Amino acid sequence: MDLRLTPEMAVFRDEVRAFLANHADEYRDGQAKDVLAWQRLLIAHGYAARTIPRAYGGFGAEPDVLKARIIAEAFIAAGAPRGIANQGVSMLVPTLLEVGSEDQKKRWIGPTLRGEVVWCQGYSEPGAGSDLASLQTKAVEDGDDFIISGSKIWTSTAHAAQMMFCLVRTEPNAPRHEGISYVLIPMDTPGIEVRPLKTMTGQAEFNEVFFTDVRVPQANVVGGRGRGWFVANTTLKHERGMLGDPNATEARLNSLIEVMKTETVDGERILDNPVFRDRLMQLQARVFAMKFNGLRIMTDDTAGLARLVVKLQGCELNHQIAALAIDALGELGVLYHDGPHLRAKGRWQWNYMFDLGLIIGGGTAQIQKNIISERGLGMPREPSSRAAS
Template identity: 60%
Template sequence: MDLEYGPEYDDFRSEVINFIKENEGVKLSGPMRDESRVNWQQKLIDNGYFARSVPKEYGGYGGDMDIIKLRIIAEEFAKSPIPKAMGGQGIQMLVPTLLSLGTEEQKQQYIRPTLRGEMIWCQGYSEPNSGSDLASLQTKGELDGDEWVINGQKIWTSTAQLAQMCFILVRTEPDAPKHQGISYLLMPMDSEGIDRRPIKQMTGDSDFNELFLTDVRIPAENIVGSRGEGWQVANATLGHERGSLADPNVTQNRLNSLIDLMKTETIDGQRVIDKPIFRDRLLSIQGRLMAQQSNALRILSSQINEGQDATLAKFIVKLQGTELRHELEGLAIDAMGELGTLYEDSPHLRDHGAWQQTYMYYLGLIIGGGTNQIQKNIISERALGMPKEPKVQGA
């Protein structure tokens, strides 16, 4: 057991700290793709604080894949209000996919602008009738000369109102078994025949859209992997999304805010944190979080040390992390009582309504990214070796 990163990383850490100090005043305010945001993103890349291991020729920093350096960067940036690197599904899911499975042309064309934040992507996976059973998707892709013609409907497409591109799963081999009939295509969002309709959520925000696709034509070469291999291509990136949904370090920040809140809010003049049942709930959540933080260290260690297995430890992150976060936000609401139900711009509103907003948003994350019931199927089948449900005829 050794939790030290080693003296060889001390220099690197001071380098990161210096960079953060020099850039403390940077504030970004414009919309996505604004020049100031793109410049900042590029500066992070140039210094190796973002896209660190992506090769130079594709617009990355071209550094080694050193997990500890990535960890140090994340730790130091988290301590400062300095703007963080942009995320999103293009950066988190598409770039890793293209790096491992894209053609040379695709890498050249898409990775650099995506990393720089100039090109925003949305994900065209779920359909109204294909949620948990994603592989049953029915949106059609037919080759007509040197173009794919796409027809169908997608749902839960985030940032579709801003995106220029969509990585989309379509059925191109209707006669093949369902997992072998899907292809992974890259669809420009300014193509003719795309109708975007925002979905208003329970939070009141609209983070997602429906996409209606009618005879959308895209070039034949806009395919990643071969025809019928789309399911494998997509699965190569789903892991990236799940890991990022429930980072225990972010939950730790929320726990600290919750403790502050419970020390400030009062009932009949008594601080909420001094009420034993409220305090006990708070401490239960802290105990669960500590277990998840230890679990995260084990996963980190398995990425650095060859031969250390953390398969099950990884499978449970999304399930455990989203449930805990939802409960944490819910305790804050209970601590505020009636005040916890205030929303929008009501008088007496606390923290701009963030607790209520996040409480509902995390219910969305319990459902999204593979519902937590699907996560339990995955854990039981892949980690515990339990059998799949018997197939229903025709499904």
């Protein structure tokens, strides 16, 4: 166990800090003024797409967990926005790097990293949620193409995306895990209809997507026809890492501490109320535990179980932080939409509602517990899964 910075690493940390100070006028309140320009700047300096090969538009550095941590900490400390972390960058790019063809890598990774191409994910269906392998959207062979029919749901950013990575059933007679393919679909293809799905937050963070005879070249299959289930599991692994990101959780906790330091009731700071202070400390211990758990995952080869719990614990913790912020704001905490007394643009209420979607999405909490107990603790699998697979 040794967490010290070597002189070389201390120099690196100072470089990152200097970069953020020099470019401080290009971001504010954690937001870049020009998202795409900021992203290009980060890639050029290796603060985004750091380990993606240069040939595909990344920075091309060797993986280095310590440098990654130094970058993350410096950005949190400066309140600077990280690079784009949408589903294309966080899920599609790692998947293409692992199983994509050379053509697919060359064509898609660079534009995706630079934010020029936005992706959405077409996995869940109305009848296939946690039991994803029962998906029914079908792709029928027609010459060099597939003709795709069916529908997807919970498709965030589908309204803004140029592309979708999508699971479709290409071999209807194969065992259900072996009949699925992972296909890249341009969203402007005729026959695709996107309908916004308004949620309890009042906004439409998700969409439904309907496919009616949508023609897509067979060359758009990633990782081989009928291999989609295995390709998707690669992607899910990356999604779970993204959803439980401890750096994001720590940044949220810091915002909460600011709220409790600045908001007052009867002239007394919330932080000076011992009940609220105790609740804050309880959550802070959890945030630190997840942070160091993340540190361990990066460098400890015995950390298998530690990795499996990140999505479950991280999403729950984010939700609890939002809940405490609302309680700390009290009556002010119920304000929403607009108004002179509204705090943080209603973000805490929005988080509290939307985060339920993150606890459910990407593998529900219950599915996560199945995974932890079966893969992590070696407990028996669900009889129904065995019968079906």
